[in-house]
Amino acid sequence: xxxxxxxxxxxxxxxxxxxxxxxxxxxxxxxxxxxxxxxxxxxxxxxxxxxxxxxxxxxxxxxxxxxxxxxxxxxxxxxxxxxxxxxxxxxxxxxxxxxxxxxxxxxxxxxxxxxxxxxxxxxxxxxxxxxxxxxxxxxxxxxxxxxxxxxxxxxxxxxxxxxxxxxxxxxxxxxxxxxxxxxxxxxxxxxxxxxxxxxxxxxxxxxxxxxxxxxxxxxxxxxxxxxxxxxxxxxxxxxxxxxxxxxxxxxxxxxxxxxxxxxxxxxxxxxxxxxxxxxxxxxxxxxxxxxxxxxxxxxxxxxxxxxxxxxxxxxxxxxxxxxxxx
Numbered sequence: 189x190x191x192x193x194x195x196x197x198x199x200x201x202x203x204x205x206x207x208x209x210x211x212x213x214x215x216x217x218x219x220x221x222x223x224x225x226x227x228x229x230x231x232x233x234x235x236x237x238x239x240x241x242x243x244x245x246x247x248x249x250x251x252x253x254x255x256x257x258x259x260x261x262x263x264x265x266x267x268x269x270x271x272x273x274x275x276x277x278x279x280x281x282x283x284x285x286x287x288x289x290x291x292x293x294x295x296x297x298x299x300x301x302x303x304x305x306x307x308x309x310x311x312x313x314x315x316x317x318x319x320x321x322x323x324x325x326x327x328x329x330x331x332x333x334x335x336x337x338x339x340x341x342x343x344x345x346x347x348x349x350x351x352x353x354x355x356x357x358x359x360x361x362x363x364x365x366x367x368x369x370x371x372x373x374x375x376x377x378x379x380x381x382x383x384x385x386x387x388x389x390x391x392x393x394x395x396x397x398x399x400x401x402x403x404x405x406x407x408x409x410x411x412x413x414x415x416x417x418x419x420x421x422x423x424x425x426x427x428x429x430x431x432x433x434x435x436x437x438x439x440x441x442x443x444x445x446x447x448x449x450x451x452x453x454x455x456x457x458x459x460x461x462x463x464x465x466x467x468x469x470x471x472x473x474x475x476x477x478x479x480x481x482x483x484x485x486x487x488x489x490x491x492x493x494x495x496x497x498x499x500x501x502x503x504x505x506x507x508x509x510x511x512x513x514x
Contacts (some may be wrong), residue, residue, distance in 0.1 A: 230254060233513035240473050240507065242266035258507050262500045271499075272297040274472050279365045286322025289345045291336035292365065298327040305497040306465055307456045310335035310366050311449075316342070334449055337362060344428060352384055353421040353431075359414035362448070363441075366455040368464035369409055371396055388412055402438055413438040417445050462490045469502040473512070485509045 233254040234246035241261040250257045261267055276283075276293035284290040292309075294316050299309050308314075315330035316339040336342050348357030363369040374392070376382060387393045388400035398410025406413060416438050419430035436446040441454035455461060466489035470478040478486045485506060492505040506512065 229513075236513060237261070237507065241270070241503075243270055255508050255513065258504050262504060268297055268300045271300065271472060271503075275468070278468065278471065279361075284322075284341070284345060286318065286341065287325050288316070288318035288322035288339075288341035291316040291325075291339045291342040294325050294327055295336040300500070303498065303500070306493075306499040306502075307461070307497065308335065310337065310362075310452050311456060315339060334452060337448060337452065343430065347421045347428065347430075350415075350421070351382070354384065354412065354415040355418045355421060356411050356415045358418055359411050359451075362452060363409055363414065363455060366452060366464070367458060367460035368467060369460075371409075371411075384412060406439070408440065408442050410438075410440065414440045414451060417451055418448050462493050465493050465499060465502050466490050466506070469499070469506045473503065473506055482511075485511060 231246075231251065234251045237254045237258060238244055238246035238250050238261070241258070242264055244266060246254070249260070272293050275296040276290050279292045280290065287294075295309055295312075295314065298304075298314070299306065299312075304312065312333065312335050313329060313331055314333040314335065315328050316325060316336045317328070318325040318341070322341060330338075332338065343358065346355075346357045346361045348355055350356050360369070360371065380386075385400070387397040395407065396410070397412040398404075398406035402413065416435040417433050417440065419432060420434075422429045422431055433447065437444045439445075440451055441458055443450075443454040445451045445454055466486055467477050469489060470476070470482075470486070488509070489502050489505040493499075493502040495501070
């Protein structure tokens with residue numbers, strides 16, 4: 189049976205400790221000396237901040253005021269590139285076959301460069317497309333756009349292979365990318381019935397796919413319900429096309445939704461969206477999700493993100509906390 193996971197996990201802090209150790213080893217000072225020497229502590233903080241945001245050694249400006257330089261670092265092209273690659277790696281297990289397939293990278297970079305709200309990554313009226321070879325990718329305005337979710341290369345990459353054309357993979361990816369949904373797939377025995385009817389009636393499957401009766405209780409992320417508000421895949425003579433949904437509305441993310449736009453809007457409006465934004469901030473800055481003991485910092489991040497709406501606000505909230513440099 190599949191398991192949904194959005195909760196907090198306790199994970200040991202490893203990456204910053206490695207950075208601190210490198211600074212100590214390079215200075216030749218003991219840990220106790222580092223803790224009492226203001227200059228050494230400042231250098232250590234500057235190193236941590238600069239490496240976390242840009243992957244580079246600290247500049248003179250960062251050394252002069254480490255955490256006071258964070259807002260400037262958030263506009264640095266090195267940070268924008270680094271974070272865009274991080275997001276693309278978090279949203280996709282492997283690189284795309286072409287640059288255009290890595291739509292989340294290009295969309296994130298555009299959102300950061302234009303200082304747009306993070307929700308525009310998923311709801312913005314944009315189109316991510318490249319040339320015939322999938323290169324020279326550009327983000328352009330498109331009144332029919334939905335972040336990168338309606339970009340053809342991304343749709344083809346995650347169309348899936350469901351026998352009746354339901355885009356289960358797309359539905360899962362949308363929920364993964366927006367709110368961090370994490371499902372553990374079960375393995376079927378050869379010859380098992382994996383039809384829509386089986387998925388929505390077998391008790392071992394309905395926990396993730398939801399029951400066939402759209403009025404019956406189901407998990408908020410019910411995959412088959414989400415897929416039924418998306419376009420359907422049609423494959424013929426080596427060509428892939430998408431046809432409009434015919435089984436909407438469906439109850440997904442605690443709302444009745446009619447199409448992909450309403451689905452994404454429901455996800456962005458949910459508390460899980462801001463929660464996941466701050467989890468991503470922790471993963472980028474610390475190399476792991478938040479610990480239980482960091483709930484105060486995490487909650488402050490959520491408050492700041494809800495107030496300002498940018499992923500930069502979430503990152504700054506976490507990195508400006510005194511604990512980041514301890």
